[in-house]
Amino acid sequence: MAAYTPMINQYLKIKAEYQDAFLFFRLGDFYEMFFEDAIKASQELEITLTARDGGTEEKIPMCGVPYHSAQTYIERLIEKGYKVAICEQTEDPKQAKGVVRREVVQLITPGTIMEGRSLNEKENNYLATITNFADGTYGFAYTDLSTGENKVTLLSSNDEEVLNELSVLGAKEAVISTSLDENLQKRMQERNILTISHEEETDIKDEFHSLTIGLNQEKLIVTVSRLLNYLFRSQKRSLDHLQPFSTYQVHQFMKLDYYSKRNLELTETIRSKGKKGSLLWLLDETKTAMGGRLLKQWIDRPRIDVDEIERRLSLTENFIAAYFERKELQELLKEVYDLERLAGRVAYGNVNARDLKQLMRSLQQIPHLQNIIGRIPGHDAGTLASKLDPCEEISDLLEQAIVDNPPISVKEGNMIRDGYNEQLDKYRDASRNGKTWIAQLEKEEREKTGIKSLKVGYNRVFGYYIEVTKSNLHLLTEGQYDRKQTLANAERFITPELKEKEALILEAEEKGGELEYELFCEIREIVKEQIPRLQALAKTVSEIDVLQSFAEVSEARKYVRPQFSSTREITIKDGRHPVVEKVLDAQEYVPNNCIMSPEREMLLITGPNMSGKSTYMRQVTLTAILAQIGCFVPAAEAILPIFDQVFTRIGAADDLVSGQSTFMVEMLEAKNAIANATQDSLILFDEIGRGTSTYDGMALAQAIIEFIHNRIGAKTLFSTHYHELTILEEELDKLHNVHVSAIEHNGRVVFLHKIKEGPADKSYGIHVAMLAGLPKELTDRAQEILTSLEQAEPVKQLPVLPDGKETVVQESGPSKKSDSAQLSFFDEPIVQRRTDVSPKEKKVVDKLKDLDILNLTPLEAMNVLYELQKKVRN
Template identity: 75%
Template sequence: MATYTPMIQQYLRVKADYQDAFLFFRLGDFYEMFFEDAIRASQLLEITLTSREGGGEERIPMCGVPYHSAPNYIEQLVEKGYKVAICEQTEDPKQAKGVVRREVVQLITPGTMMEGRGLSEKENNYIASITMFDERNYGFAYNDLSTGESKVTLLSGGFDEVLNELAISGSKEVVIQSTLHKELQKKIKDRTNATLSFEDDESMKDSYRHLLAELNQDRLKTTVTRLVNYLYRTQKRNLDHLQPVSTYVINQFMKIDYFSKRNLELTETIRSKGKKGSLLWLLDETKTAMGGRLLKQWIDRPLIQKEEIERRHSLVETLIHHFFEREELREKLKEVYDLERLAGRVAFGNVNARDLLQLKRSLYQIPILKEMIGSLPNDEAKDLSDRLEPCEDLTDLLERAIKENPPLSVKEGNIINDGYNEELDRYRDASRNGKTWIAQLERQERDKTGIKSLKIGYNRIFGYYIEVTRANLHLLTEGQYERKQTLANAERFITPELKEKETLILQAEEKSVELEYSLFTEIREVVKEYIPRLQALAKTVSALDVLQCFATISETRHYVKPQFSSDRKIVVKDGRHPVVEKVMNAQEYVPNDCYMDREREVLLITGPNMSGKSTYMRQIALTAILAQIGCYVPAGEAVLPIFDQVFTRIGAADDLISGQSTFMVEMLEANNAIAHATQDSLILFDEIGRGTSTYDGMALAQAIIEYIHDRIGAKTLFSTHYHELTVLEEELDKVKNIHVSAIEQNGKVVFLHKIKEGAADKSYGIHVAQLAELPADLIRRANELLHAFEQKEEAIVPPVSHIKETRPEPVVVPAPVETINDAQLSFFDEAPVRKSEPALDSKDKKVINKLKELDILEMTPMQALNMLYDLHKKVKG
C-alpha cells in the first residue's frame, strides 16, 4: 500500500469493502476504475483500457466513463448480474487538506435497480432473502425496492420448496447468511440466474421496526430483518416507501411448482423464454404498469378460497354487462401512471418535476374512476370505489407549484409556477426587468452613438458588455466607456451602470435557481407524507385494472363464467386451449369436452402423435387456473372443483447443468407430483416412461397409474402410447379410456382433434413421419420393419401384471369416399378388423364367418360400411 500514491491508497481502502462490485471512483468529470476492475470493465463495456502511474514500479491498468453517461454503463453491468459501487467526492476540493474525501454513496445491484432499462414496467424487480433454521425449515422473504412491496413466509418442505418459491418470484438477487452450506448456494445458482449476496446482521434498526408490525413470529422477523438490513446497507439513504411486510402461506394459494409453471407456459414460453405465447401474453389487456405487475402475481398464485374467487367473478360479470362504462374506464386508466414506482422515487430522492406532473395527472383521474365504479350495481364495485382516495390536497399542491413543461434537472430552475412563492416572484421580476433594462439600454446607446451595430452581450467570464466593431470606434468619445476586452474585429466595454445592473440580474437568477430547488425539495417532502395513501391507491387501481382486463378478454374471446362443484366433478363442454385458440383462427380450433367425477378419476388418453393430446391436457389445467384467478374460462360450459395444486409432466428436456438426463428429469417431476398431490389436486402426465426400454417404461407407467388411483385419488389425465395399458379400464374402477380420433384416407392419416370415449387402435407414428416429409424409401422401409415387429410381437407377453394378452396392431379399414357420420365412424374406433386369425377372439370370429356368407363385392362402399356397422352392433352387443 505504501508504494502507491495517496489517491490510489484511498481507492484501495474503499475497494477493500466492495470486493464483489465494480468500484466507480469519481475523479473530476469521470468515474475511473483501476486494477482488475479496469481490465474486466473494459472487456464487458467495450471501452478503452489505459494505464497510469500509481506510485509503484509498474503502471496501473485504468479505464473510465464520463459521469454524465455513467447510468448507461452501470445498467449494462447490472443487467449482466454484476454490482456497481458508486464512490463520490464528499468534500469540497477547495477545503480539502490533501486527497479529497470520497465515500461509496450507493451500491447498485440486480435486485435494487430503481430506474433504467433493466426495470420492466410490467414486471416486479424482486430481491429475496433466505434464512436457514434447520435442514427442513427456512424463512423466505422478497421485496421490490422500486415499489416498496415486501412479503415473507416460512417453509417447512426442505430446500426444494425454497428453490420453488425462488423460481416463482423470479428474484434477480438472493441475500443469504454467509454460513449457508456451499451445496445449497450451488443449488441456487444452478436453478436461477440470481446474484448471490450476503448479510449476517439480524438486528432490526429502530427506524424500520414498524415494517415488522404485522409479523407475529421471531423467525419471520429474522428473515425480513436480514433483507431490510441489506437494503439499508447498500442504498445508504431513506427507505420511507417500504411498506409493512405482509405474510403469506403457500397453502393459501393453488400451488404450481416451477416445473408445472414452465410446462404450462403461464408467464413465459419454454422455447423463447419470452412473454409472447404464454397465458400472461394472452390475458394482458391491462392499461397501467402496476396492473400488469398484479396480473402476473395473480397468475403465479391462483386462489383456493371460493368466496374470494366468486367475488372477482362477480366484478368481472358486472363489467362485462356494462360495456360503455368499461370502455370509459379503460380510457381513464391509460392516464394513470405508475403510482407505486413514483412513490418509490419520491422516497428515494430521485424524483424530478416531470415525475410530479405524472403524479398530478394520475390523481386527476381518481375522482372520475371513483364515480364511475361507484355507479355500478355491484357491492364489490362500491367497495373498490370507497377505497379510491383522490388525495385532493396533494393534487392542488402540485397544480399550484409545478410548471407544465419543466426541465429534467431539478437544479436548473424554471420548475416552479409564478405566484407560488413571493420571494421567488421578486427574484424573477428583478431578473426579467433587468433584462428588459438591458434591451432598453442597447437601443439608447445605439441612438446616442449613432452606431447601429452596437450590441450588449453576455458571457460567463466577463459578464455583460457593450461591443463595438473596430470600424465604428471613431464614433465613440474619449472616456465614454471603460475598455474591458479587445477582440480581432471589435472592442468590448462596460459602464458602472451596466455593472451594477449585471450584479442585480445575476444575483437574482442565481438566488432564483437556488430557491426553486429548495422549494422543490420542500414539495417532495410533502409528497413523501402521502406515500402510504398513494400505495394503497395504487393497489386498488391495479386490482380494478386487472378485473377490467378479465372482463375484456372474457367478452372478446367468448369465455363463460365457471361454476364450482363441491363433489369434485369436472364438466367442461366445448373447452378450448386459450393460447392455441388465439394463435389459430378461432373457427379452425376444435373444441372438446371433459367429464370427470368420483367414478372417473383417471383419464387414460391414447391417440396419434400430433393429434392434440398434450393440448387437451394443458387446456384443462389452464381452464382451472383461469377460473381460480378470477377470470372466465374458454368453454361453452364449465363446472370445476377448486384444485389445491396442479402438477404437470409434459414434454422432454435434459437438465444439462445438473447433469440429469431426460428420463431422470421425468422421474423427478413424477415423484414431485406423487409425493405432494392430494385428492383435490390435478395431475397431467404426458408419455411417462418413454425415456427407457419399452417394458421398463410400460411397467413404470402402469405402477404410477395404480398408485395415483389407489392411494392419492387426484384427478389425473395420463396420455400414453402404450396401448397395452388401456386394459386398466377393466381392472381399475376409476380409470377410463379416451382417445383423440384420426382416420386414414388413401394411406394418409387425418387428425380430427376430437376427444372420444374408448381407446385408440394405433399411433400412426409412421404416418406422422410421412407428414414430416421424411424420404419415401425410409418410410417404405419403416412400414416393412413395423410389419416384421408386429409379427414377432405376437409371441411376447409383457411383464405387467394386468396385461393378459398381447395382440398385434390392428389394421384400420380405410374410410370410404362418401361422408361418414359420427356413429359410423365410431365403428373403426371400437371394432377394427383384425389382420390375423390367431389374434381374434370368439366374437371377432363370428364377424368374419358372417362376412364369408355375404357377397359384399357388389355393394357400394357406403352400403358395405352400414352393413358392417349393423353387424357389429348385433354381435358385439
C-alpha cells in the same frame, strides 16, 4: 498500497469494501475504473481500455465512462447480473487539503435498481432473502424496492420449496448468509438467480420497527432484518416508501411448482422464453403498468379461497355487462401513470418535476374513474369505487406549484409556477426587469455613440460588458467607458451602472434558483408524507385494471363463468386451449369435453403423436387456473373443484446445466408430484417413461398409475403410447380410457383432435413420420418392419453396403453365414435352428406356450422372461 499515489490508495481502500461490484470512481466528469474492474468492464461494455501512472513502474489498467451518460452503462452491467458501487466526491475540491474525500453513495444491483430499461414496467423487480434456522426451516422474505411491496413467510425444511418460491417470484437477486448450504446456493444459480449477495447482520434496528410491527414470530423478524440491513447498508438513502411486511402462507394459493409453471407456459414460453404465446400474453389487456404487474402476480399465485374467487368472478361479470362503462374506463386508465413506482421515486429522492406532473395528471383521473365504476351495478363494484382515494390535496398542490412543461433537471429552475411563492416572484421580476434594462441600455448606447454594431454581452468570467469593434473605437469619447478586456478585433468595457445591474440580476438568478430547488424539495416532502395513500390507491386501480382486462378477454373470446363443485366433479363442455385458440385465430378450434368425478379420477389418454393429447391436458389445467384467478374460462360450461396444487410432466427437455438427462428430469418431476400431491390436486403426466427402454418405461408408467390411483386419489390425466396399459381400466375402478381420434384416408392419417371414450386402436407413428417428410423409402421400410413385428415373423435385414462388400440377406428359416454381425438379446448370436431339444429345454418351451401374455402386467412379464432366460442359460 504505499507504492501507489494517494488517489489510487484511496481507490483501493474503498474497493476493498465492495469486492463483488464494479466501483465507479468519480474523477471530474468521468467515472473511472482501475485494475481488474477496468479490464472486465472494457470487455463487458465494449469500451477502450487505457492505462495511467499510479506511482509504480507498471501502469495501471483504466477505463471510464462520462458522468452524464453513466446510467446507460450501469444498466448494461445490471442486466448481465453485476453490481455497481457509485463512488462520488463528497468534498469541495477547493476546500480539500489533500485528496478529495470520496464515498460510495449507492450500491446498484439487479434487485435494487429503481429506474431505467432494466426495470420492466409490467414486471416486479424482486429482491429475496433466505435465512436457515437450526430446526431446518427457512425464513423467506422479498421486496420490490421500486414499489415498496414487502412479504415474508416461513417454509418447511424442503429445499425444493425454497427454490420454488424463488422461481415463482422470478427474483433477480437473493440475499443470504455465507453459511447457507452450498448445494442450495448452486441450485439457486441453476434456477437463474444470477446475483447472490451476502448479509450476516440480522439485528433489529430501531428504524425497522415500523416495517416489522405486524410480525409476531422471531424467525420472521430475523429474516426481515437480514433483508432490511442489506437494503439500508447498500442504498444509503431514505426508503420511506417501503410498506410494512405482511405475512403469507404458500398453502393460501394454488401451488404451481417450477416445472408446472414452465410446462404450462403461464408467463413465458418454453422455446423463446418470451411473453408472446403464454397465458399472460393472452390475458394482458391491462392499460397501466401497475395492472400488468398485478395480473402476473395473480397468474403466478391462483387463489384457493372460494369467496375471493367468486368476488373476482362477479366483478368480471359486472364489467362484461357494462360495455360502455368499460370502454370509458380503458381510456381513463391509459392516462394513469405508474403510481407505485412514482411513490417509490418520491421516497428515494430521484423524482423530478415531470414525474410530479405525471402524478398530478394521474390523480386527476381518479374522480372520473370513481364516477364510472359507481355506475356499474353490483355491491362489489360499489366497494371498489369507495376505495378510490383522489388525494385532492396532492393534485391541487402540484397543479398550483409545478409548471405545465417542467424541465428534467431539478436544479436549473423554471419548475415552479409564477404566483406560488412571493419571494421567488420578486427574484424573477428583478431578473426579468434587469434583462429588459440591459436590452434597453444596448439600444440607447448605440444611438448615443452611433455605433450600430455595439452590443451588451455576458460571460461567466467577466459578467456583463459593452463590446465595441476596434474599427469603431474612434467614435468613443475619452473616459466614456471603463476598459475591461482587449480582444483581437474588439474592446470590452463596463460602466458602474452596468455593474450594479449585473449584481442585481445575478443575485436574483442565483438566489431564485436556490429558492426554487428548496421549494421543489418541500413539495416532494409533502407528497412523501402521503405515500401510504398513494400506494393504497395504486392497489385499487391495479385491481380495476386487471378485472376489466379479464372482462375484455372473456367477452371477445366467448368465455363463460365457471362454477365450483364441492364433490370434486369436473365437467368441462366444449373446452378449448385458450392460447392455442388465439394463435389459430381464424381457423376453427376443435373443442373437447372433460368429465371426471369421484368414480372417474384418472383418464388414460392414448392416440397418435400430434393428435392433441398434450394440448387437451394443458387446456384442462389452464381452465382450472383461469377459474382460480377469477377469470371466465374457454368452454360452453365449466364445473370445477378447487385444486390445491398442480403437477405436470409435459414435454422432454434435458437439464443440461445440472447434468440431468430427459429421463432423470421425468423421474424428478414424477417424484415431486407423488411426494406432494393430495386428493385435491391435479396431475398431468405426458408419456411418462419414454426416456428409457420400453419395458422399463412401461413398468414404471404402470407402477406410477397404480400408486396415484390407490394411494393419492388425485385427479390425473395420463397420456401414453404404451397401449398395453389400456387394460388397466379392467383392474383400476377409477381409471377410464379415452383417446384422441384419427382416421386413415388414402394411406394418410387425418387427426380429428376429438377426445372419445375407450383406447386408441392404432398409434399411426409411421403416418406421422410421413407427415414430417421423411423419405418414402424409409417409411415404406418402417411399414414392412411393423407388419413383420405384428405377425411375429423374423425381420429381413436390409442389404446395407457401407464398405462395398456384398452382405448376405438373412431369410427366415435356418441362418446363413453373414459377414455382418447382428446384435442379439443373448450372449451369443443364434446361427442355426436346433432340432434336438433336451427335456429341460422342452419344459421352457412348454412354459412359454402356456403363458397368457395378454393378462400379464409388464413387470410380471419381465420376471417370467428373466426366469426362463436363467433356465435356458443353465
